[in-house]
Amino acid sequence: MKIARKEKDFFKRKADELKRQKLDATGSFQEKRGNIVEASYRVAYLVARKKKPHTIAEELILPCAKEMVRLVHGVEAAQKLSDVSLSNNTIQRIIGDMSGDVKDQIIEEIKASPIFAIQADESTDVAMACQLLVYCRYLFKAIIKEEFLCCQNLETSSTATDVMNAVSSFFDKLTSMNTELHLAYLVDIFEIFNQLNLRLQGKDSNLLSHCDSIHALLAKLELCKKRVSVGKFMMFPSLNEVLADGQLSSTLSKEIMDHLSQLDDEFRCYFPDLSPQHAGLAKNPFLCQVDDVLEDAQGEFIELIHDSTAKNVFPSNSLSSFWCSMMESYPKISDLAVRVLLPFASTYLCESGFSSLLAIKTKSRNKLSVEDDLRCALAATEPRIHELVAQKQPQKSH
Structure with a gap:
């Protein structure tokens, strides 16, 4: 037979070939190919998360990776990274898949x-x-x-x-007043608004927290009016610092009073109902009365407020976490509370998304x-x- 006359090297080559085929059949080579594809996906995901151009993968990331691997593991190891597909079209396609x-x-x-x-x-x-x-x-x-x-x-x-234009109307009067005093007053007013703006931003905000912030602002405006009416300006530190003798003219005091009243009216106009239905229940069910709850949920409410386990976990959980955890045990009451917490209270996410x-x-x-x-x-x-x-x-x- 011809095969009997073959050299020993021939059989060795055949054995190596069979070994490679066997490895492929068992998935070793397939696993390697899968790792190569996964590397493309991982890089593409990082590119997308960092909001970088798709071309950065092939033009910067891959060359940097090759250079680091070459220095640490050698040229042969670095060359293996050439199998990772990171072209512009590949990155775009992978991002679309993900x-x-x-x-x-x-x-x-x-x-x-x-x-x-x-x-x-x-x-x-x-x-x-x-x-x-x-x-x-x-x-x-x-x-x-x-x-x-x-x-x-x-x-x-x-x-x-605009949600509010009361501040802009105040600028029209600047020409007839002491500019330095008015600028100091505006600095203080805008600081109050900036603090409110920060409280109204962020993820996981809800109507309850926003209502609390608006209520606090309205109460603060009312306090400002009372203090200005008796010549006290400690709530306006910049204005208080500018005042030489601590006194403000009656004309300017009236202008500030009118402006604070206008701000109060504008906020109440844009936020007429600051108490969502079932707000008290959502905020703290253990401080509510049975009559504050819908009749068909009152029986379930009584069970909840006498549930010592629920009462113990309430202080250590966020409102959303607490009510979501109660959905299975107390579905009617939890549904009322979640409907207060679920709606978006601002467009913060969209603004940050832009x-x-x-x-x-x-x-x-x-x-x-x-x-x-x-x-x-x-x-x-x-x-x-x-x-x-x-x-x-x-x-x-x-």
Whole structure:
């Protein structure tokens, strides 16, 4: 037989070939290819989270990675990174895959939630295109979860009216008054508004906390009026410092009083109802009376306020965490409370989202369809990279 006359090296080569095929069959090589694809996904996800251009992966990240590996592990190890696909098109495609996966997860979570709320706002990007951002808030695993939902192009732009214009009317009177004193007063007033603005910002805010802040402002304005009426200005430190003899003219005092009254009226006009229904129940059920609760939920309410376990955990949990944890045991009462806590109280998330949008969609990237990048950058839900990788095959950068 011809095979009997083959050299020993022939059989050795065949044995090595069979070993390689066997390794591939058992998944060793397949695992390596999967790691290569996963590396592409991990880099793409980091690019999206950091809101960087897609080209940075191939132009900067890959060369830097190769150089570090070369210095630490040698040229051969560094060359293996060439198998990781990080081209501009690859990064864009992967970000689209991850965005779709995150979107699917969020939609499924919203469907599973008994109730949800949305926040929407619009702005114009660098390409003068009107962009609509939408966030959602819903129940998920015993918490109220906030998530980026979508970014959509609008064919036309629109502007919102100002929530309050009382301050602007005060500037019209500056020419007839002592400018230094008025500027000092305005510094103090804007400091009060800045403090309010900070309290109204941030994630996980709700109507209760915002109502408390607005109530505090109205009470502060009332106190300011009382003190100004008797010539006391300790609530206006800048104005108090500028006053040489601690006295203010009756004309200027009246102007300040009128302005404070105008501010009070404007706030009450824009926020006519500062006590949401069932606010007391949501804030602290153990301080409420049975008559404060809807009749069909009163029996359940009595059980809750006599539940020593619930009473013990209430002080150590946030309102949203507490009520979400009570949903199964006390569904009717919890539903009333969650409906107070769930709605968005401001457009803070959308406003911060627009900052991210402008960071991503720069003048040099003004043709970019930004939704996928924005979802990967802003969503709290992470893409299921292992599942996505299992569906893909690796390919080298070109």
